[in-house]
Amino acid sequence: MLDEPTSALDVSVQAQILGVLKDLRITRPALTQLFISHNLAVIRFLCDRVAVMYLGKIVEEGPVEQVFEDxxxxxxxxxxxxxxxxxxVKRPxxxxxTGDIPAPPTSRKVAPFTPAARSLRREPAIPSPRIRSRLARTGRHGVTLRITRKV
Incomplete structure (x- = not known):
């Protein structure tokens, strides 16, 4: 796992690191790299597949070129x-x-051995939300859709 491995580096050092990572993909094809970055140019250069996250959830994933182009x-x-x-270059x-960023969904999940977890066991369960999620696939490119059901 490579979490922002080039974010605080000088551009020339970034290029060297990215070159090493790209070479590893060729010389060690069985090696899997999970590359986490906010730098979309680096993702496009280095990765085969991309997953886009919003509020901690993957909302789209697929081959890099397909996600970037469509x-x-x-x-x-x-x-x-x-x-x-x-x-x-003409850019779209x-x-x-616009608007406020929604708060991420709250979770009652805590480590089972903590005092907070023991106190939660005594509280009634919160009803499940009326929203379910599914990954709609078009070829090998997916988008998460939120579907609300009336109860």
């Missing part, structure tokens, strides 16, 4: 529209997200 989820579209491009209009 984003399906609104958050992925907005994210990609914010990537700086050289001025000579930037998508601006």
């Amino acid at each position: 984003p399906r989820h609104p958050y992925t579209r907005a994210l990609l529209s914010a990537v700086p491009v050289p001025s000579a 209009d930037r998508i601006r997200l």
